[in-house]
Amino acid sequence: MGNASTSISSPPPPSESTSKRVTGSNWGDLHPIGNPATAAWHLCISGTDAAKLLLGYQPTSMDDRWMSRSDGPDAQGTMVVHVYRSWTGHEQFQVRASTRAVSDGPGPADAAGEGADVGAEITEIMWDQGDGPVQVGEQEAKDMVTMIFRRVLGCKLEQAP
Numbered sequence: 734m735g736n737a738s739t740s741i742s743s744p745p746p747p748s749e750s751t752s753k754r755v756t757g758s759n760w761g762d763l764h765p766i767g768n769p770a771t772a773a774w775h776l777c778i779s780g781t782d783a784a785k786l787l788l789g790y791q792p793t794s795m796d797d798r799w800m801s802r803s804d805g806p807d808a809q810g811t812m813v814v815h816v817y818r819s820w821t822g823h824e825q826f827q828v829r830a831s832t833r834a835v836s837d838g839p840g841p842a843d844a845a846g847e848g849a850d851v852g853a854e855i856t857e858i859m860w861d862q863g864d865g866p867v868q869v870g871e872q873e874a875k876d877m878v879t880m881i882f883r884r885v886l887g888c889k890l891e892q893a894p
Contacts, residue, residue, distance in 0.1 A: 762822050766826075774856060776893055778892070786801075812832060813828070813830075814827070825860065826860050826861075829856050879894075
């Protein structure tokens with residue numbers, strides 16, 4: 734991941750009318766996570782946020798530092814969101830989510846005691862720890878992905894800190 738403290742530019746939020754799924758087919762050479770680490774992550778997300786993760790993000794200018802695409806959901810309802818550095822094509826994160834959470838019962842109760850809109854549950858994160866003396870830890874990786882999903886993809890992630 735290089736310098737974990739790298740700032741994240743804030744491109745304009747994706748257009749609400751954008752509904753074309755990003756495939757990454759024109760991204761050139763993509764490189765897998767170099768020094769992967771994996772951790773469980775139990776974060777319920779809304780249907781709106783799940784749709785944004787599924788659609789991905791195509792960089793529109795050289796100022797965009799991140800790009801993302803997703804695989805799935807498969808027959809079991811699992812999707813994997815891949816997040817890459819736009820300039821290098823190096824994958825930095827994979828986030829696995831289960832879209833079956835919708836049918837597995839009500840979500841966490843809201844203030845009125847009603848079930849919340851749960852579109853998916855993020856179940857796992859894989860990240861590039863880096864290969865220098867200072868490695869990226871689990872919490873830093875989760876914080877970075879949360880920031881990318883909010884700023885780049887326009888997700889709310891209401892249950893994330």
